[in-house]
Amino acid sequence: MxxxxTERLGGVLNKLRGQGRLTEDNIKETMRExxxxxxxxxxxxxxxREFVEQVKEKALGEEVMKSLTPGQVLIKIVNDELVRVxxxxxxxxxxxxxxxxxxxxxxxxxxxKTTSVAKLARWLKQxxxxxxMVVSCDIYRPAAIDQLKTLAGEVEAEFFPSTTLQKPLAIAKAALDQARKQFVDVLIVDTAGRLHVDEALMDEIRELHAGIKPVETLFVVDSMTGQDAANTAKAFDDALPLTGVILTKTDGDARGGAALSIRQITGKPIKFLGVGEKTTALEPFYPDRMASRILGMGDVLSLVEEVQGKVDQAKAEKLANKLHKGQGFDLEDFRDQMEQMSNMGGLNSLMDKLPGMGNIPDHVKNQVNDKEIVRSIAIINSMTPQERRFPNLIKGxxxxxxxxxxxxxxxxxxxxLKQYAQMQKMMKKMKGKGMAKMMRGLKSKLGPGGGMPPGGMPPGGGLPF
Structure with a gap:
């Protein structure tokens, strides 16, 4: 996302970093870009319009003009304005x-919507x-009820059954009743997809809202529709008192216009981002962290939270002990590492959050492929336990x-196998004091500014995790 x-703003703001002083002319040129x-x-x-006006007004202020590092101050102004928007x-x-x-x-x-219900249920539980408890009031799409039932099983949420012959309000009230009896903390009600111009369906959801009095009414919108997402949310909010927005499919949206427009146009906050197809792929939305990502400064806080929440600590500790005792790093360990990475949203999701990734050329980024992780796991799963423990056995x-x-x-x-051999070599160096030596070696190989090695990715497209 x-x-x-990020690429365009990175180019514009990099020009400013080295400026000894800012003038009205170069501020005007920067604002245009x-x-x-x-x-x-x-x-x-x-x-x-408002964004550019606000930044320009602050940039022409005394604080920037008299600053010893005017370029850096202007970058901070852009960052603060992104957060505000x-x-x-x-x-x-x-x-x-x-x-x-x-x-x-x-x-x-x-x-x-239905996938977001399951993602939200998982997030609330974990x-x-x-x-x-989840319930479907979508009586117009027969597969919707079955889809939610399957997803509820996957995320281990309570599923309240419904049929296409019932009325949405009757379904929701019965589910609410059952949730009370079972002392459930949260009831998530899925509804049918509808257009804001469809009066009959809008009346139906207004009736549903009045009947169950939700504490949260979330509007689920596809980020790939750009600024249309904000306009649609506004139209819905006029008919229904929304409390927030879930922006979906952000992993497939390279532009991000929806995230930057929604709050300003609707006055409603984005509460979550859908960042993939899996039920684990839901992130709370933090404007300050997102602004940092947009300006190519990464999002280390979210990365740390993901590692803490999604990495299997027991497996990580087991591997650390194994390495400490000098036992080998085998293909089962390699597979575990890749599965952990997959649980965290894959390589692309991790790279999004690392500082400086915006400066890496596209042809290098494109070598990082989540499909390759899935393929590698499939290859290791096709081996015998003996082959995983003793990879040298694997011949023609x-x-x-x-x-x-x-x-x-x-x-x-x-x-x-080549990628595994590289990883194994690295793991050997991590034993005892070798870790410090390896870090010094890695530092000397890094290109200027502490980014990737000058040649891009290590041979074979692997990454030194």
Whole structure:
């Protein structure tokens, strides 16, 4: 998300870093380029106008003109304005109600509502330690009820059954009744996708809202629709009192216009981002962290939280003890490492949060491929336990069998084994005092500014994790 904007703004602001002084002329030129970058990111025009005006006004102030590092001060002004446009701070769900707290999900068809219900249920269970019940009031799409039932099973949330013959309000009231009896903390109500111009369906959701009195009414919208997402949210808010927005499919949106437009146009906060298809792929939205990402400064706080929340600490400790005792790093350990990375949203999600990734050329970034992780896991799963523990056994005929079992080519098996060998070498260096030596060696190999090695990725497209 924001790849294009990060690239454009990075170029504009890098020119400013070295400026000894700022003049009205170079501020005007910078503002023009920032304006173009925002418009290309599909940010709504009123938002762009106000953004540029605010930054320009502050940039021409005494604080910047008299500063010893005017370029840095201007970058801070742009950062602060991005935070303000997106909502200043993270706005949490308001669950301070007599249980069950009811969350009503609304949105257009195909925006990812049902999947977002499951993601939110998982997040509430894991992060907030809440018991959750989900119910579908979508009586127009028969598969919707079955889909939610399947997803509820996956995230281990209580599922309240419903049928297409019932009325949405009757379903929601029955679910609310059952949730009270079971002392459930949160009830999430999924609704049918609808257009704000469809009066009959809008009347239906208004009736549903009045009948169950939710503490949160979240509008689920596809970020790839750009500024249209903000306009649609505004139209819904006019008909229904929304409390926040879940922005979905942000992993496929390189522009980010929706995230920068929604708060300003609707006055409603973005509460969560959908960052992938898995039910684990939901992140609380922090405007300050997002601004840092947009300006290429990474988001280390979110990365640390993800590591703490999603990495299997027991497995990590087991591997650390194993290495400390001098026992080898085998293919089962390598597979565990890749599975942990997958649980954290994959390589692309991790790279998004690392500082300085915006400066890495596209051809290097493109070598980082989450599909390769899935393929490598499949290759290792096609091996016998003995082969995983003793990789030196894997020769010609075994490679052919493994390739056949994993649906890959022998060359791909060779490539994975090469990556494993690099990782194994690194793990050997991590034993005891070798860790400090390895870090010194790695530092000397890094290019200027502490980024990637000058040649880009290590041979074979692996990453030194």
């Amino acid at each position: 924001f790849d294009n904007l 920032i304006r173009m970058a925002l418009l290309e990111a599909d940010v709504a025009l009123p938002v762009v 997106m909502g200043d701070a993270n706005e949490q769900l308001n669950l301070a109600a007599q249980p069950p707290a009811v969350i009503l999900m609304a949105g257009l068809q195909g925006s990812g 992060s907030q330690k809440k018991s959750v 005929s075994r490679k052919r069998r493994i390739a056949l079992g994993s649906g890959t080519q022998v060359q791909e098996v060779n490539k994975m």
